[in-house]
Amino acid sequence: MFKMLSGVLALGLLAAVPAAPAAALDLPGPLVSSEWLAAHQDEVLVLDVRNDDTSYKEGGHLIGAVPLDFRKVRGTTTERGVEITDMNLPPEAFSALMRSAGVNDDTAVVLTHRGRGPDDAGYAAYVYWQLKYYGHDKVAILDGGTTKWVAENREVWGEDEAAQMGNFKARPARREFLADTAQMEALQTRKDAGILDARFFSFYVGLEKRPNIAKAGHIPGATLFPFDANFAANGTYRPKEELARAYAAVGLGPQQAVAAYCNTAHVSAISWFVMHELLGYRDVMLYDGSMLAWSKHGLPVETQLR
Template sequence: MNTDKRIILILNSIIIISIFFSFTVLANSERGFENPELLISAAELNEKLENENNKLKIIDVRNSARYLLGHLPEAVSMWQDDFSNPEGWVEGLIAEPEAFSAAVKEKGINNDSEIIVYDENSGIWAARLWWIFRVYGHQNVKILEGGYDNWKAEDFETKILPNYPEEGNFVVKDVKNEWIVNSDTIAENLDNENFVVLDTRTEAEYLGEETNSGAPRKGRIPNSIHLEWDSVLNEDYTFKSAAEIQKLYEEKGITKDKEVIAPMCHTGVRAAHSFLALKLIGYENLKLYDESWVGWSSRSDLPVEKK
């Protein structure tokens, strides 16, 4: 191939990539997200893979059995044990910085990596890992919208053999403690109208009709507001538009001018998804209640409401 043809081919490739990226950005901007960069589509991720981005690291946040049945090319597997604290006073708490650094480093991830996380479809576990990366100072992390199901629906390439990369150099260098709130602070603000506790569990859990393992009591935190975590999703697990999501929250009195909005659930997983949804539409006053219902219900000194 002569030089002129090679230059034309390169220029055409650049134009195609630019057009594709523009369409992806437009699709998210049409939904009105203030922070559309938190999500990535299957088509956009596939384009990145085809262009062999060496800094790109993909994390599969499903259990190992599902990972071995099929996963994205180059994806490594991480599950809740890799990013939870086994010695926490309640189950599911965020992993300590040193332990998280070691687990992430083992997966070949570096401090300058562009990280994409995905789960089966809803983004619930991907959002949890996204939140932890962000708490620990790594900003360049996105969620594959629609997860593995969407990737498969687009008929993009999958792999079965596990990926064992060389060790990375990831180290937690910063901690955004302001993104976390504990039980004592929640208790101190039970009557504060500008401090919203957002309960993202099911209605049955919120009403005290049922609960999950690890919680000794059923019920809810007094004055908490209920909106189930998946209310913000369409049937195909993509996010609704910003206007639709904001309406859902504002109808519950959860507005951007509140002093604090603290999502919670059973162990902080569903809460992380709601944290992400609020971030997408530009809410900034967010603190995840990581101890969540397991933590609150385990303390007999804290009040509980039912129905």
């Protein structure tokens, strides 16, 4: 059970938490702990990224956390004459969504997620990537998400949080954070580059595929590093030293250009976050089209383990 505030105390606390706080605060890094957030909750805007309509209320959420529906952060684009769904929003649409969530140009944003498992962490990681892609650097992720917060008996709330309209405007896109299909094809021929498949083993070797993926298997030359390997048993990210050793063990190092993909870039955003933000790899891209685009274009796949 989660701990709910009630009555006058809850109403008073909610009134004290601004929906869009002024943000002079410097975030300590790309990840923040629950202890840090508890001490600075009124200085940041918390966005709770989920892909359902009910758990935000029924399971409780951080006081003041504004819900962000993951289904709204993605749109449809056309690549090589083919319509691809589940893609990053264009700047105007993303700006409007962030404004509606209360984000200002100078807001310090902390992203949380339901925290049931590594898959949920992908929702926060993808929005983190979007904010960075559109030039908003004052963003961090709550390590362990809302589940860890609740497990520590911290206070949560079960009603909607209203956001004040923000003034966020996307800055020029950081194209170096994004790979398209042509770039993925080019990476296959480079000896100084790596391609990371963030899915589970069964997807990599073609035993399983999502219904929206045209072909089972993986992009030729891709290295398998499942997204859940980035997390400890309690749902927090593994220590940087462990992550660095693990990525080096599969041949993906900071000296390489690396592009990460999965089925629709949702969980491979975790891989991008770990390599670029936590480990400091300089040249890391997210293949936003991922296997959805690759297979729709009829490009070759492999099923053998490298």
